[in-house]
Amino acid sequence: AQSVSQHNHHVILSEAASLELGCNYSYGGTVNLFWYVQYPGQHLQLLLKYFSGDPLVKGIKGFEAEFIKSKFSFNLRKPSVQWSDTAEYFCAVSSSGGSYIPTFGRGTSLIVHP
Amino acid sequence: DSGVTQTPKHLITATGQRVTLRCSPRSGDLSVYWYQQSLDQGLQFLIHYYNGEERAKGNILERFSAQQFPDLHSELNLSSLELGDSALYFCASSVHGANVLTFGAGSRLTVL
Numbered sequence: 573a574q575s576v577s578q579h580n581h582h583v584i585l586s587e588a589a590s591l592e593l594g595c596n597y598s599y600g601g602t603v604n605l606f607w608y609v610q611y612p613g614q615h616l617q618l619l620l621k622y623f624s625g626d627p628l629v630k631g632i633k634g635f636e637a638e639f640i641k642s643k644f645s646f647n648l649r650k651p652s653v654q655w656s657d658t659a660e661y662f663c664a665v666s667s668s669g670g671s672y673i674p675t676f677g678r679g680t681s682l683i684v685h686p
Numbered sequence: 687d688s689g690v691t692q693t694p695k696h697l698i699t700a701t702g703q704r705v706t707l708r709c710s711p712r713s714g715d716l717s718v719y720w721y722q723q724s725l726d727q728g729l730q731f732l733i734h735y736y737n738g739e740e741r742a743k744g745n746i747l748e749r750f751s752a753q754q755f756p757d758l759h760s761e762l763n764l765s766s767l768e769l770g771d772s773a774l775y776f777c778a779s780s781v782h783g784a785n786v787l788t789f790g791a792g793s794r795l796t797v798l
Contacts, residue, residue, distance in 0.1 A: 604785055606786070608789075614791070615690070615776075615789045615790055615791045616776070616787075616789040617687050617688065617789070618786060618787075618788075621785075623785075625696075628758075636739065636795060663731060665787060669707065672725035672742075672785070673719070673731050673742055674731075674785070674787060675731070675736060676721075676728060676729035676731075677728065678729075679728060679729070
């Protein structure tokens, strides 16, 4: 069964700092990878996704993620965070050979101080 | 607004009771997924329906059941509630199969 591990449970940054949130998955086959974001009081929404092709994926609001197959990782990055990036971030994985149902990590709570 | 509608938004009930959570998927989406989010377990997959048929089950307790109706809305029934069932219950929909999910705002259940 596939699983997802998010290493940072809570991250606190100041505005303009760089962000990198770790995500590792366990599944040896072909995977689809996602980052979802949940702003305070709102629903989860898709930030970016990787299905195939260029391992560097660009999403909304200046976020990007890099799929490194050899490391089973899909880390989320943003060069300069804003106060409005304060939210909960979830990494998820699904697979064509394993479970097509997205499996989510426990989430990382990001707080950005102005 | 994601297009996925969940009701009620908040629900407070007592142990031993039964509740029904409702989800209307985004227009055109045939798949409905239910997830449970709790502080200690994160986001756990419960069950998936596609066009009225159950397609996959996750960590769903026997006290819980769900169905998807011909108009594609879905209901999650939680019975014999326990304190540990207190959580946020999310519904998500997709066009077909899985991959990109569109989530509703969730139903927060508090069991006292």
